[in-house]
Amino acid sequence: NSGNIEGFFRLPAAIEHINRDLFVLDQANGSVTVFTPTGFGNLIYDATDYYAKGEYDKSAEQWEEVLKLNGNYDLAYEGLGKSYLRQEKYKEAMEYFKTKRFKKSYSKAFMYYRKEWIEKNLGWVVLVLCIIIFVPFIVKAIKNFVRELKSLWVI
Secondary structure (H helix, E strand, O other): OOOOOOOOOOOEEEEEEEOOEEEEEEOOOOEEEEEOOOHHHHHHHHHHHHHHHOOHHHHHHHHHHHHHHOOOOHHHHHHHHHHHHHOOOHHHHHHHHHHOOOHHHHHHHHHHHHHHHHHHHHHHHHHHHHHHHHHHHHHHHHHHHHHHHHHHHHO
16 A cells, blocks of 8 residues: 555554564554564563563573663663562662662562561660660669668768
């Protein structure tokens, strides 16, 4: 048809994918257009596939490659954050979520990071609280004891 531009559709009627290829049926033209991913697209597919398989470290590697090619690709930041979250690297996950302002995911990573920090440092926190609470009582008791001793020596 004259006047059509390649890659545009007049009346898209269906969209389907087979493996990584995307097929679009244009009802007006009676044509099927096939989109095959580029190397960049394949990196994204690989990253999501690794994540779905539970291979979070490999997923993170792929997302890093995506970011090298396009540092503004928001999905890569989210993918890296989720991969690090699953690897229990909460601080790293927080950094990626914070960069692109994924508030809900950042909050989740922060919750786990805070929980982990409290579990690691609970002994110290309790010790400091005990010192803050009991030191004034101990100092007062020592002062009273010293005062009693002085009163005994005066007699």
